[in-house]
Amino acid sequence: MSLAAAPNATESCNSFIPPSFDVNKVEIISDRPDCATFVFTDEDHTLGNALHYVLMKNPKVDFSGYSLPHPSDNRMNLRIQTKSGLSAQDALVKGLNDIKDISRHVLDTFNQAFDDNKMQE
Amino acid sequence: MSKKSSSSSKKGLSDPNLEDKRTKVTVGNAGLENPRGTYYSGAYTSIGYDNSFNLQDFKDNFKVKILSEKPYELVFEMSGIDAPIANAFRRIMISEIPTMAIEKVYIINNTSILQDEVLAHRLGLIPIKVDPRKFNFKLPNKEYTAEDTLIFQLKVKCEKEDGKIINAEALSKHLTWMPTEDQEEMFPDVNDQPRPVEGDIPIMKLRPGQCIDVQCYCEKNIGREHIKWSPVCTASYRLLPVITVDPSVTGDKAKELVNKCPKKVFDIEDDQVVAARPLDCTMCRECIREPEFEKTVKLQRVRDHFIFSIESTGALTSREIFQEALKIFIEKCNIVEESLNKLL
Numbered sequence A: 001m002s003l004a005a006a007p008n009a010t011e012s013c014n015s016f017i018p019p020s021f022d023v024n025k026v027e028i029i030s031d032r033p034d035c036a037t038f039v040f041t042d043e044d045h046t047l048g049n050a051l052h053y054v055l056m057k058n059p060k061v062d063f064s065g066y067s068l069p070h071p072s073d074n075r076m077n078l079r080i081q082t083k084s085g086l087s088a089q090d091a092l093v094k095g096l097n098d099i100k101d102i103s104r105h106v107l108d109t110f111n112q113a114f115d116d117n118k119m120q121e
Numbered sequence B: 001m002s003k004k005s006s007s008s009s010k011k012g013l014s015d016p017n018l019e020d021k022r023t024k025v026t027v028g029n030a031g032l033e034n035p036r037g038t039y040y041s042g043a044y045t046s047i048g049y050d051n052s053f054n055l056q057d058f059k060d061n062f063k064v065k066i067l068s069e070k071p072y073e074l075v076f077e078m079s080g081i082d083a084p085i086a087n088a089f090r091r092i093m094i095s096e097i098p099t100m101a102i103e104k105v106y107i108i109n110n111t112s113i114l115q116d117e118v119l120a121h122r123l124g125l126i127p128i129k130v131d132p133r134k135f136n137f138k139l140p141n142k143e144y145t146a147e148d149t150l151i152f153q154l155k156v157k158c159e160k161e162d163g164k165i166i167n168a169e170a171l172s173k174h175l176t177w178m179p180t181e182d183q184e185e186m187f188p189d190v191n192d193q194p195r196p197v198e199g200d201i202p203i204m205k206l207r208p209g210q211c212i213d214v215q216c217y218c219e220k221n222i223g224r225e226h227i228k229w230s231p232v233c234t235a236s237y238r239l240l241p242v243i244t245v246d247p248s249v250t251g252d253k254a255k256e257l258v259n260k261c262p263k264k265v266f267d268i269e270d271d272q273v274v275a276a277r278p279l280d281c282t283m284c285r286e287c288i289r290e291p292e293f294e295k296t297v298k299l300q301r302v303r304d305h306f307i308f309s310i311e312s313t314g315a316l317t318s319r320e321i322f323q324e325a326l327k328i329f330i331e332k333c334n335i336v337e338e339s340l341n342k343l344l
C-alpha cells in the first residue's frame, strides 16, 4: 500500500476507524454461489474469529474457517461454504448482522448495569 | 432469525457429563481439559440440543454485573457470551481505539545527555488527557490543521541560583499546550484543556547549563500502529472459577483443605467444604496438588462467564473505552457490509 499516492479517503475522517487508502475492504474469490473465500484487508483475528464463530452457529453454514496467511501481510482470508440454498455472501451478511445485534445488546446491557448501580447507591 | 427448535433445548444437555464439557473448562494437574468450546450449530443436534445462534436466547442469557468502578479501573462480569466475541472486545480495546499521542518532535535545542531520538520516543509514550473524539485522523502528506494536531512545547533550562539547582528534572507537567487557530474555543473549560494525564512523569534529568527546547506534535491514531496510542494499560479477562468439593471431605481433612488454599477461598459449613469466594481463586492448583485431593476437588472455569478488568491510561475513562470498543466493532461490520454492497 503506497502512502504517496493520493488518498481515496474523504477529506473529513472523524470516524473511529483510521482512514483506509484501499478501495475495497473485501474481495471475493468464488466460482459458485455457495462457496467463497473472502479476502479482508486490514483485518485480523478480531473480526476473523468473531465471524468464524457466528457463521459456525448459523445452521445453513456447512463450513467456515479463517486464516492470516502471513503476520506481516495485512490480509485475512475467510472461507465459507453453505447449504440449503443460502449464498456464501448472504451468510456473511447475516454473520455481520448477528455481530452487530450482539454488540448492540451488550452495549445496552452494559449501560443499564451502570444505571442500576447508580440507583442502588 | 434461525428456526426455534421444537424441543425446548436451551435448558442445556440432559447428559450431565456432556453438559459439564459444554459449559466448563476443567483444570487438572496435567493441564486443561477440553479448553475449546464447541460452536458448530449442529454439534448436539442428534441429542436434541440446538446449538445455533438465536438472538432472543442470547438476550435472555446475557448478563453484566459491575464489580468495582474507579474512574480509571473497571472490573465487571459478563456472562452468556462466547469467547470469540468477548475476545474481540478485548482486542479492540487494546489496539483499535484511537487516542492522541505525540508523533512528531521538532528539536530546537537539546543539550541534555539523552539523545534526540530517545527523547522523542519518551515523549511519545506520555499519555495525553484530551478527548480523541474531538479530532480527525491526520492524512499523510497533508498540512497540519487545528482539527487533527495538538502542539505542546517543552522548554526547560536547568540553572544554578545561589547554590541551588533549579529545574533539575524535566517533568511531563512542563509540556505546555500551544493552541492553534480556534483550538482554545474547542476547550472552553480550563480544567478540560489538553495536558499530560499525570504531571510528575520524569522525562529526563538535567544538570546546570543543560536545556531542552522542543515542539511536540500530537496526532490521532490507534494502538495497532504503535502501542503509545493504546487507551489501556491492560484490558484483560479471566473465566469465572467454580470449585466443587466432594461431600466426603469432612473433619480434619476439610480443615486441611481450607488451610491449603493461599487465597482463603474455602469455608466450612456444616462440616462440609464450600467455595465461598470463588472470585478470589487464582487457579494456583494447590488444592488439587496432592493425589487424594485431586480425586475430591474439582477445579473448573465457566466457559461463557468473563471477568473483565480494564485499566485506562487516562485519556478516556474505562467505561468509555468499553463503550467505544463496541461502537468500533459495529462500525467495522458496517464497513465490510458497505464494501460487499459495492462489489455486487
Ligand code: SF4
Residues within 6 Å of the ligand: B243, B260, B261, B262, B263, B264, B265, B280, B281, B282, B283, B284, B285, B286, B287, B288, B299
Ligand atoms: S486453585 Fe488455588 S486459589 Fe483456587 S481454590 Fe485451589 S488453592 Fe485456592
